[in-house]
Structures are given as C-alpha cells and as structure tokens.
Amino acid sequence: MTAVRERETTAAAIRREHRLRKHLALTLLAAAAIVALTYVLPPFRNYQLATVGAYLCVTAGLTVLVGLNGQLSLGHGALMATGAYTLALMQDADPNLPLSIAVAVLVTTAVGAVVGLAAARLRGPYLAGLTLAVAVVVPSITSTFDTTFNSDQGLSVAVDPPPLALGYDFPYERWQAWIAWTGALLTMLLLANLTRGRFGRNLKAVRDDEAAARLAGINVGRTQVIAFVVSAACAGLGGALFAVLAQSVSPGAFPLTLSLFLVMAIVIGGLGRLSGAVWGAVLLVALPASTHSVTDSIDVSPAVAQRLEGNLPLAIFGVVLIVVMLAAPGGIASLKERFRHEKSKARARRARRAGPDNRLQ
Amino acid sequence: MDRFVFLTFDGLSRGAVYAAFALALVLIWRAARIVNFAQGAMAVATAYAGYSVASATGSYWLGFAVALAGGLLLGAAVERVVMRFVDHSSPLNGVVVALGLVLVIQAVLGMIYGNEFRPAETPFSRDAYDVGGIALLSDFDLFVFGAVFAVVGLLVLLFTRTAVGLRMRASAFAPDVSRLLGVRVSGMLTLGWALAAGVGSLAGMLVIPTELGLHPNAMDIVFVSSFTAAVVGGLDSAVGAVAGGLIVGLLLSYVSGYLGATVAPMAVLVLLLVVLLGRPGGLFAHGKERAA
Numbered sequence: 001m002t003a004v005r006e007r008e009t010t011a012a013a014i015r016r017e018h019r020l021r022k023h024l025a026l027t028l029l030a031a032a033a034i035v036a037l038t039y040v041l042p043p044f045r046n047y048q049l050a051t052v053g054a055y056l057c058v059t060a061g062l063t064v065l066v067g068l069n070g071q072l073s074l075g076h077g078a079l080m081a082t083g084a085y086t087l088a089l090m091q092d093a094d095p096n097l098p099l100s101i102a103v104a105v106l107v108t109t110a111v112g113a114v115v116g117l118a119a120a121r122l123r124g125p126y127l128a129g130l131t132l133a134v135a136v137v138v139p140s141i142t143s144t145f146d147t148t149f150n151s152d153q154g155l156s157v158a159v160d161p162p163p164l165a166l167g168y169d170f171p172y173e174r175w176q177a178w179i180a181w182t183g184a185l186l187t188m189l190l191l192a193n194l195t196r197g198r199f200g201r202n203l204k205a206v207r208d209d210e211a212a213a214r215l216a217g218i219n220v221g222r223t224q225v226i227a228f229v230v231s232a233a234c235a236g237l238g239g240a241l242f243a244v245l246a247q248s249v250s251p252g253a254f255p256l257t258l259s260l261f262l263v264m265a266i267v268i269g270g271l272g273r274l275s276g277a278v279w280g281a282v283l284l285v286a287l288p289a290s291t292h293s294v295t296d297s298i299d300v301s302p303a304v305a306q307r308l309e310g311n312l313p314l315a316i317f318g319v320v321l322i323v324v325m326l327a328a329p330g331g332i333a334s335l336k337e338r339f340r341h342e343k344s345k346a347r348a349r350r351a352r353r354a355g356p357d358n359r360l361q
Numbered sequence: 362m363d364r365f366v367f368l369t370f371d372g373l374s375r376g377a378v379y380a381a382f383a384l385a386l387v388l389i390w391r392a393a394r395i396v397n398f399a400q401g402a403m404a405v406a407t408a409y410a411g412y413s414v415a416s417a418t419g420s421y422w423l424g425f426a427v428a429l430a431g432g433l434l435l436g437a438a439v440e441r442v443v444m445r446f447v448d449h450s451s452p453l454n455g456v457v458v459a460l461g462l463v464l465v466i467q468a469v470l471g472m473i474y475g476n477e478f479r480p481a482e483t484p485f486s487r488d489a490y491d492v493g494g495i496a497l498l499s500d501f502d503l504f505v506f507g508a509v510f511a512v513v514g515l516l517v518l519l520f521t522r523t524a525v526g527l528r529m530r531a532s533a534f535a536p537d538v539s540r541l542l543g544v545r546v547s548g549m550l551t552l553g554w555a556l557a558a559g560v561g562s563l564a565g566m567l568v569i570p571t572e573l574g575l576h577p578n579a580m581d582i583v584f585v586s587s588f589t590a591a592v593v594g595g596l597d598s599a600v601g602a603v604a605g606g607l608i609v610g611l612l613l614s615y616v617s618g619y620l621g622a623t624v625a626p627m628a629v630l631v632l633l634l635v636v637l638l639g640r641p642g643g644l645f646a647h648g649k650e651r652a653a
Contacts, residue, residue, distance in 0.1 A: 118637065125396035126592070129585075130634065132588070144621070144624055256578070307476070311468040313468075318468060321460070
C-alpha cells in the first residue's frame with residue numbers, strides 16, 4: 001500500500017520536475033527571442049514592446065482570476081494604480097528600482113488581499129459591481145490625499161539610466177523593454193507553474209462547481225482569495241512597470257476604461273489560457289496604435305482626428321468584445337481548437353454522407 | 362443645524378435621482394437576472410440626444426421628451442439586438458457584454474460630441490428658497506421630486522393594477538408556465554428593458570445638470586452610487602431601491618458637506634462593501650433571494 005503511494009508521489013514529483021523544466025526552457029527561449037527582437041526593432045517599437053510586457057503581467061494575472069477561477073474583477077486598473085503610485089513614492093525616497101518594484105508588488109498584494117477577502121464572499125454581478133466601484137473610486141483618492149499624491153497632476157518617477165556596463169550608447173527604450181519583459185516572463189513562468197499543478201485544478205474546480213469542489217475537500221474561500229491575491233500581485237507588478245515606462249503616474253492614466261480594457265483584452269484573447277493573456281496584451285498596444293495610423297491616413301480636420309483617435313479603439317474593442325461574447329466565448333486562443341473541432345465535425349459529416357454509398361456498393 | 366437641514370434636503374433630492382436609477386437596475390434584474398452595467402452609458406446617450414434636440418429647437422421640454430422616448434427605444438433595441446443572444450450559462454457573460462456596450466456607447470458619444478464637459482441647462486432655477494434663513498429647496502429640486510414620484514407611482518400602478526404588469530411579473534417569475542398560458546414572454550422582456558432604460562434616461566436628465574454637465578463618462582459615479590442604492594435595498598426589491606437611493610443620497614450629502622466632496626466616492630465604496638459583506642440580500646430583504 002505504502003509502496004504504491006510512494007510510487008505515485010515519485011511519479012508526481014517527476015511530472016512536476018518535467019513541467020518546471022519545460023516551462024523554464026520556454027521562458028529562456030522567449031527571453032532570447034525578446035532580446036534578439038530588441039536589437040532589431042527601432043526605439044519606438046521597443047517602447048511598444050515594453051508596454052506589451054507591462055500589460056502582459058496584468059492580463060496574465062487577470063486570466064488566472066477570471067478565466068481559471070471565474071471571479072470577474074473590473075478593478076484591476078485601480079490595483080495597477082496602487083502599484084504605480086507605490087513605485088513612484090518609493091523611487092522618490094530611494095531610487096533603487098528592484099526594491100521599489102518589490103515593495104509595489106507587496107503593497108498591491110496587501111490591497112488585493114483586502115478586496116479578495118470581500119470578493120470571495122460575492123458572486124456574479126455583486127462582485128462585478130464592487131470591483132467596478134473600486135475602479136471608479138480609487139483614482140479619486142489621489143485628490144483626497146493631495147499632499148501625498150499631488151491630485152490630478154500626479155507624480156514623476158525618477159528611473160536610473162541603463163547601467164554603464166551595457167555601453168554608453170545603449171538605447172534607453174531597449175533597457176525599458178528588458179525591464180518590462182523580465183517582469184512579464186517571470187510572471188508567466190510563475191503563473192504557468194502555479195496553474196498547471198494541483199492549485200490550477202482547484203481553481204477550475206471552484207469555477208465550475210463550488211459545491212462539488214467543496215465536497216472534494218477544496219477550501220473554496222481560500223482558493224478564491226489566493227487567486228485574487230496572486231492576480232493583484234501581477235497587477236501591482238504591471239502597474240509598477242507602467243510607472244517605470246511612462247516615468248510618471250497620474251490618476252488620468254488609470255481610468256475606469258483601463259479596467260474595462262483589461263477585461264476586454266483577456267476575453268478577446270481567450271479566457272482560461274495564459275496564451276490568451278499574450279494575445280490580449282498585444283491587442284491592448286496594437287489596436288490603439290493601428291487606429292492612430294488609420295486616423296493619420298484619412299484626411300480630416302485635426303479636431304475630428306483627435307476625437308476619432310481617442311475613441312475609435314474604444315468602439316472597436318467594444319464591438320469586438322460583444323461579437324466575441326456572442327459568437328465565440330472562448331476568444332482568439334480558442335479559435336484553433338474550434339477550427340480543429342469544426343474540421344473533425346466536417347470529416348464526420350463526410351463519413352456519414354459516404355456511409356450509405358459504401359453500403360450500396 | 363441650518364447646515365444639517367440644508368444637507369438633508371440636498372441629500373433627499375440627490376437620493377430621489379439615485380432611487381430612480383436604482384429602480385431601473387432593479388427592473389431589469391427582476392425581469393432578466395442581469396445587472397445592466399450599460400445603464401449609465403445608455404442614460405448619457407439619451408441625455409446627449411435630448412440636449413441636442415433642446416438646443417436645436419430651443420425647447421427644453423421637447424428635448425426632455427426625446428430623451429425619455431430615446432431611452433425606451435434604446436432599451437428595447439439593446440435587448441432585441443444584443444442581450445437576447447447572450448449565453449446565460451455564466452452570469453459573467455451578461456456583465457461582460459454590457460461592459461462592451463459601455464465602451465461602444467462612450468466611444469460613439471466621444472466621436473460625435475468630443476470628450477469635454479458640455480453645459481446642461483435646467484428648465485427651472487436651481488436657486489434654493491430661503492425659509493427662515495435656511496436654504497431649503499430649489500424649483501429644480503421640486504421638479505426632481507415630482508418626476509421621480511410620478512414615475513414610481515406609474516410603475517406601481519403598472520405592475521399592480523394592469524394586465525400588462527401582471528404578465529411582466531409572471532414572465533419574470535415563471536417564464537415557462539407563462540408561455541404555456543399564452544403570455545409573450547420575450548415581448549415582456551423587451552418591454553421590461555424599454556421601461557428600465559426609460560426610467561434610467563429620466564434619472565440621467567435629472568442628475569446631469571446638477572453635476573459637471575454632459576460628458577460620455579458623466580454617469581460612471583452615478584452608476585456606482587445607484588448600484589450601491591440597489592444593493593442596499595436588495596436587488597430584488599423596488600421599494601428597497603427607492604429607500605436605498607434616499608439612504609445613499611443622504612450619506613453622500615452629509616459626507617461631502619462635513620468631510621469634503623472628494624471623500625464622498627469613498628463613502629459609497631465603504632457603504633457598498635459593508636452592505637455586501639454584512640447583508641448581501643439588502644437591508645430590506647425578507648425571505649431568501651433567488652440565485653443570480
């Protein structure tokens with residue numbers, strides 16, 4: 001009996017090690033690809049790449065929460081703001097970037113724990129409403145405590161230039177991309193390991209059927225709180241990276257629309273898959289950029305162009321979101337599976353159609 | 362004391378609007394088990410339409426009528442074109458689609474009117490009458506009370522005294538049985554959405570002039586306050602929504618009067634949190650609420 005159990009645990013340990021090794025290899029591969037990419041791309045594209053990395057931290061965490069655990073948070077923009085403001089205040093006191101980022105993540109994690117404790121007791125629209133309130137209300141805190149947060153003007157973030165060891169003419173944007181993607185790849189590695197194992201199964205079990213999960217011995221509340229805390233930590237990291245990239249923070253950078261955009265991105269990218277988070281992060285940067293080039297190319301007055309530029313991405317995101325929710329609730333990342341599914345269905349149809357003929361022969 | 366009296370009346374006037382808006386949320390929740398997160402954006406859209414007509418024709422009341430009619434139409438259209446096709450296996454889907462609508466509506470408004478605040482005039486003066494040296498109510502406040510009172514009264518009459526109201530309640534309560542008995546359940550659902558959006562538009566027309574004016578995001582904070590009001594009253598209860606609206610209005614008025622206007626949004630968040638954690642069924646819940 002014990003021998004069987006021992007063998008099982010060894011098998012699990014080997015599987016875990018396999019998984020870890022596979023994820024590590026993938027991460028290193030991705031890191032190499034990113035580094036290579038930063039040497040090819042022009043500075044502005046590198047900045048965009050860095051932005052994708054910062055978004056990826058947030059969308060990956062949100063995917064775990066919404067997609068794997070079924071808790072909808074509309075407040076992640078506010079959590080990003082928490083991380084960003086913490087980083088700004090830390091950098092102001094002592095410009096040690098890794099430390100500031102770590103503190104930003106910790107503070108956001110603590111805030112996330114508070115919201116998560118409340119969230120674990122709420123379901124569906126109640127949870128959405130509460131997190132929406134968080135997203136709308138938190139930016140106004142900067143006006144309440146304006147001596148600390150400097151109200152609408154926000155704070156500037158001092159970031160050191162790239163280390164001299166990299167060379168005198170090392171482009172700043174490449175350095176930003178490296179910082180952002182270090183955070184993003186670490187996040188992806190941790191989340192991929194976290195969600196594949198037992199914890200990932202618990203998350204999905206709680207999402208699919210709370211009563212069944214409870215019967216199977218899963219602590220539903222704890223699982224939900226942990227999911228929220230993990231995803232808040234990711235949002236804090238993303239927010240901190242944003243502050244580093246923009247070199248400033250202000251409440252205007254974290255409106256309700258940002259929180260909605262994040263949800264849109266992971267829904268469109270595909271819920272429940274970390275690859276969906278990558279798609280979502282790319283979309284968040286690519287869509288506004290491409291509408292910018294569209295409004296540049298059409299010949300309208302500057303005022304109209306400005307209106308279009310600010311609002312076209314919103315409209316496209318909204319329409320795509322509605323269409324995706326109505327037509328393909330799995331998002332982009334599920335299209336491949338759907339395609340495969342359709343193909344096998346078509347094959348089955350063909351086989352059925354061919355069936356009677358065969359019998360006639 | 363003078364200040365307290367003034368803040369109380371101000372709070373009741375604000376609360377009446379929140380009550381109307383919360384009532385709109387409750388109407389849709391009872392009919393379709395969806396919290397319409399697009400309610401605020403829809404109300405702003407009709408308010409823009411109303412004020413456009415008002416400034417083109419010079420008649421506020423024509424604009425007012427257009428806003429309300431626009432609300433009814435928009436509500437019916439949203440139900441027929443979008444919400445009807447939402448997969449209800451997860452309660453998240455309805456919420457996410459509504460948020461998509463918020464983005465679309467705000468983007469279209471921003472494209473047409475621009476993302477700056479536009480002044481919104483009122484049909485009546487907003488100068489408060491002095492009674493014994495205490496500023497109490499303005500003509501506009503009286504108009505707000507009258508309009509909300511009339512709408513609540515009409516809705517009560519509709520749901521308790523008319524055949525249509527009975528059918529609407531029946532389709533929400535037992536759709537299959539109602540269908541068997543010959544009620545057009547889907548039509549009742551559309552009607553419910555239309556009515557709710559109409560009430561939402563009324564609330565928008567009443568609240569926008571008292572805040573900063575017309576803006577695509579003008580109703581965001583109003584939505585949060587009204588959602589809180591609806592939750593305070595229990596999402597299922599119309600009476601609760603009205604009471605919740607008045608409670609939230611008074612709270613906001615006292616907090617911004619005594620502690621400063623910037624603290625008010627946080628007070629709403631705290632109230633929402635306390636009620637959700639303490640009495641998720643609402644303060645006026647009797648019996649077990651139905652599952653989402």
